[in-house]
Structure formats: C-alpha cells, structure tokens
Amino acid sequence: MYAPERQNEIVARARAAGRVDVATLAAELDVAAETVRRDLTVLERRGLLRRVHGGAVPVERLTLEPSVDERDLANTDAKDAIARAALALLDDASTIVIDGGTTTARLAALLPEDRELTVITHALPVAAAVATRPGITLHLVGGHVRGRTLVATGPWTTAALGSLRADVVVLGANGVSVDRGLTTPDLGEAEAKRALAAAGRRVIVLADHTKIGRDELVAFATIESVDTLVTDAGVDADLLTELGAAGVEVVTA
Structure with a gap:
C-alpha cells in the first residue's frame, strides 16, 4: 500500500470509529509504528486529523476549547x-x-x-x-x-x-x-x-x-x-x- 492510500485508509477509519491509535494501525496496516506517526503528522498538517496521545481523532469530532x-x-x-x-x-x-x-x-x-x-x-x-x-x-x-x-x-x-x-x-x-x-x-x-x-x-x-x-x-x-x-x-x-x-x-x- 502506497503512503497516500494508507493515509486515506487512516482517515476513513478515524471517521468511522471516532479515533485511531498508533499500535492498532501499525499492526493492521503491517507497517512500523513510526510510519504511522509520520502519516498522522501529515494528516494533521492537512487539517484532517488532530494528534492526541497514542493516536488521532478526526477534526470533525473536536469541540470548542474547553472552559x-x-x-x-x-x-x-x-x-x-x-x-x-x-x-x-x-x-x-x-x-x-x-x-x-x-x-x-x-x-x-x-x-x-x-x-x-x-x-x-x-x-x-x-x-x-x-x-x-x-x-x-x-x-x-x-x-x-x-x-x-x-x-x-x-x-x-x-x-x-x-x-x-x-x-x-x-x-x-x-x-x-x-x-x-x-x-x-x-x-x-x-x-x-x-x-x-x-x-x-x-x-x-x-x-x-x-x-x-x-x-x-x-x-x-x-x-x-x-x-x-x-x-x-x-x-x-x-x-x-x-x-x-x-x-x-x-x-x-
């Protein structure tokens, strides 16, 4: 799977589940955890995901800044x-x-x-x-x-x-x-x-x-x-x- 395909898959999974985690993605996509982290960084810069501890969430799920x-x-x-x-x-x-x-x-x-x-x-x-x-x-x-x-x-x-x-x-x-x-x-x-x-x-x-x-x-x-x-x-x-x-x-x- 090429990087753009993998990144599209990550976004799709995040939108479906509300969150993705690095360890699960690495295992299921058969890539290194560091590869997944780089993908998440790319997707965050594109405004599609937001990095959180251990994974990422789709930007659509984010709420306003808490009080x-x-x-x-x-x-x-x-x-x-x-x-x-x-x-x-x-x-x-x-x-x-x-x-x-x-x-x-x-x-x-x-x-x-x-x-x-x-x-x-x-x-x-x-x-x-x-x-x-x-x-x-x-x-x-x-x-x-x-x-x-x-x-x-x-x-x-x-x-x-x-x-x-x-x-x-x-x-x-x-x-x-x-x-x-x-x-x-x-x-x-x-x-x-x-x-x-x-x-x-x-x-x-x-x-x-x-x-x-x-x-x-x-x-x-x-x-x-x-x-x-x-x-x-x-x-x-x-x-x-x-x-x-x-x-x-x-x-x-």
Missing part, C-alpha cells in the same frame, strides 16, 4: 504531580512569571510561604492562588480578560509582559511538538504567551501528556526556547525521545 472549569476537572492527578515536580525546579528564583492554565495555577498554590517571592501573572486563577500568601509580592498584569480561560490579553497585556526579565517563566500550552513548538488555539493568548516566553532567563513549560504531540492553531514559541518541560508518566516514549533530541530537558512527574 477553565472543564479543564480543571481533566487529568487532575497528572496535573497535581506536574505542579509538585515543577516546584522543585524553581531553586532560588526570586522573580517568577506564571502563565494561565489549570496546571500553572496548581503550581501557584504550592509556592512556599517561607521565602520572599515576586510573582507576576496575567491570569486571574493564578493571582487568586497567591494574593493573600505571606512573603509573595503579586503583580497582576491587566488587559481584556478572556472569559474562557480567565487570562488577560491585548495590547496592554503584551506591552507589560514584553518589558519583563524574570528569573523563571512558567508557561502553559495547549500543544507541544518538535515541529511547531508551543501552540494555542487563540490568537490573542498567543500574543501574550509569545511575550511571556521571551521574558524569562529560564523557561519551564507545564503540559500533561494529552498536550504532547498536539498542534494547535497558533505557534507562539519554538521548542528551542524551552529549557525544561514538565509532563506526566502517561506521555508517549517516542515523543519524549523526540523532545530530548531537540535539546529539551524533560522531567516526568
């Missing part, structure tokens, strides 16, 4: 583990910029109370997690608050974030891939995240395994700009190998 409440209830154990692992990476940082996201908010809630920290954020949940904490000086960056994610976006936000140079920036992302780097579905958030990514002497990305290998609408940072990625044990081993080969330190919680 904060919906995302907060997903993969809670993994997100808690990621937050704990990320806390250990902050070392002696005194200025920390924290992006929006349900995992980054968990990290904010774990910040120590026995040392002086300056926290800067454009995310309301992150600000709420640290606003009354002893020892933490909070700077909340304003702008147009996006209701779906409760983060500020727009020119005010981007200008303020673009003026910073912090010890550590902690980023969230909807998608993390070697090819396109860090991605998000919203144009406004992408601009804010782009400024965030440039604001840190060290950049740490928190992303559970469902984000690894995904590719959303807008790219806001290259994979080379990431110093450390913290994810969970559910991530595909081959994707971890790709990230490591790209120079990213990967911490698996």
Whole structure:
C-alpha cells in the first residue's frame, strides 16, 4: 500500500470509529509504528486529523476549547504531580512569571510561604492562588480578560509582559511538538504567551501528556526556547525521545 492510500485508509477509519491509535494501525496496516506517526503528522498538517496521545481523532469530532472549569476537572492527578515536580525546579528564583492554565495555577498554590517571592501573572486563577500568601509580592498584569480561560490579553497585556526579565517563566500550552513548538488555539493568548516566553532567563513549560504531540492553531514559541518541560508518566516514549533530541530537558512527574 502506497503512503497516500494508507493515509486515506487512516482517515476513513478515524471517521468511522471516532479515533485511531498508533499500535492498532501499525499492526493492521503491517507497517512500523513510526510510519504511522509520520502519516498522522501529515494528516494533521492537512487539517484532517488532530494528534492526541497514542493516536488521532478526526477534526470533525473536536469541540470548542474547553472552559477553565472543564479543564480543571481533566487529568487532575497528572496535573497535581506536574505542579509538585515543577516546584522543585524553581531553586532560588526570586522573580517568577506564571502563565494561565489549570496546571500553572496548581503550581501557584504550592509556592512556599517561607521565602520572599515576586510573582507576576496575567491570569486571574493564578493571582487568586497567591494574593493573600505571606512573603509573595503579586503583580497582576491587566488587559481584556478572556472569559474562557480567565487570562488577560491585548495590547496592554503584551506591552507589560514584553518589558519583563524574570528569573523563571512558567508557561502553559495547549500543544507541544518538535515541529511547531508551543501552540494555542487563540490568537490573542498567543500574543501574550509569545511575550511571556521571551521574558524569562529560564523557561519551564507545564503540559500533561494529552498536550504532547498536539498542534494547535497558533505557534507562539519554538521548542528551542524551552529549557525544561514538565509532563506526566502517561506521555508517549517516542515523543519524549523526540523532545530530548531537540535539546529539551524533560522531567516526568
């Protein structure tokens, strides 16, 4: 079977079943798993499938970007583990910029109370997690608050974030891939995240395994700009190998 025929078959199976997985496709199509992954990458770039952990789903099955409440209830154990692992990476940082996201908010809630920290954020949940904490000086960056994610976006936000140079920036992302780097579905958030990514002497990305290998609408940072990625044990081993080969330190919680 030639590659175009195989790819058409993969799309047909995904539309019929709602999802395909790499291992099953490799066995049934009699090809290597890496061949299937390349096919899925091609099909994602063509806008036919969306990569997910271990396989892909047809774009027709995708829903709108979930709200904060919906995302907060997903993969809670993994997100808690990621937050704990990320806390250990902050070392002696005194200025920390924290992006929006349900995992980054968990990290904010774990910040120590026995040392002086300056926290800067454009995310309301992150600000709420640290606003009354002893020892933490909070700077909340304003702008147009996006209701779906409760983060500020727009020119005010981007200008303020673009003026910073912090010890550590902690980023969230909807998608993390070697090819396109860090991605998000919203144009406004992408601009804010782009400024965030440039604001840190060290950049740490928190992303559970469902984000690894995904590719959303807008790219806001290259994979080379990431110093450390913290994810969970559910991530595909081959994707971890790709990230490591790209120079990213990967911490698996």
